[in-house]
Amino acid sequence: MKKKISVFIVLTLVISLLAGCSGKKDGQVTIGIGQFAEHASLDNCKDGFLAGLAEEGYKEGENLKVSFDNAQADGGTAAQIANDFVSKKVDLICAIATPMAQSAYGAAKDTKIPVIFTAVTDPVLAELAKADKSPNGNITGTSDKLPVEKQLEMIRKVLPDAKTIGILYSTSEINSVSAIKEYKAAAGTYGFEIVDSGISTGADIPLAADNLLEKVDCITNLTDNTVVSSLPVILNKAAAKKIPVFGSEVEQVKIGCLAAVGLDYYDLGVQTGKMAAKVLKGEKKASEMNFEVIEEAAFYGNTAVADNLGITLPEDLVSSAKEMFKEIEAK
Structure with missing residues (x-):
């Protein structure tokens, strides 16, 4: 027992x-x-x-x-x-x-x-x-992973006359280095030239943004963590020059990017x-x-930003949007 x-x-x-x-x-x-x-x-x-x-x-x-x-x-x-x-x-x-x-x-x-x-x-x-x-x-x-070609296609629809796209990125983030390479490989197909500017720390962003905005027709933002953390600085500088900034996901559009084809x-x-x-x-x-x-990539747009820039977002993009925003969220 x-x-x-x-x-x-x-x-x-x-x-x-x-x-x-x-x-x-x-x-x-x-x-x-x-x-x-x-x-x-x-x-x-x-x-x-x-x-x-x-x-x-x-x-x-x-x-x-x-x-x-x-x-x-x-x-x-x-x-x-x-x-x-x-x-x-x-x-x-x-x-x-x-x-x-x-x-x-x-x-x-x-x-x-x-x-x-x-x-x-x-x-x-x-x-x-x-x-x-x-x-x-x-x-x-x-x-x-960013839907780079879909983003470029969207930018071309929104800005039919644009020639240069600027990208700020952190040289220490290999995810950004990878994305830059993909953007450069695909840009020519859509008639764009990529002008990139690498930064070491967030403190470099104000000056780098000023220099980049003198050379480009628009900026597209990556999922670069250092840059995204300072995105409001870039948006303010770009808005003053009436230069559109495209985001890579919905939260960036909420706070002032014109549009994005990205994931949730x-x-x-x-x-x-x-x-x-x-x-x-x-x-x-x-x-x-x-x-x-994640396979799903959707269009997001901000009509308040579009109005400030004097841009009309194409109806086919607006009608297919997962979400449209009518104001700029304070950050």
């Missing part, structure tokens, strides 16, 4: 340990969310990520504990955040934006902690994945959260999941 009881106790302990390791829905899990910079699109990623987890049964305050930190666009801080999550032995790290994902990958690669990234433009160039989208370790997630970062976050849930449930390992690219 005692032997049977002992066996029962051992089995119960083993099952409990396995349940804890597999991240079952009915057991609490702890995740670390590291965000590289503070701006609306990345904030939407985080909110969407938590919503995606909630849809799959992981709800903060119930069976999910979240440790969140923001690197404020500083690479050294991003590395510290990632190392802190590893030292806390979280069950999973969510890394928002390319520099944060690279830091998390470096910190966790010799551990068993899975990393799920989001808002990474080119996971292959960032050395987080292989060319076939398979992971370079226990890491996977979602890409916010909240939806991207939801998609990422559902991938993370599969890992937490033990259904898949991050190392077994290819990274995903």
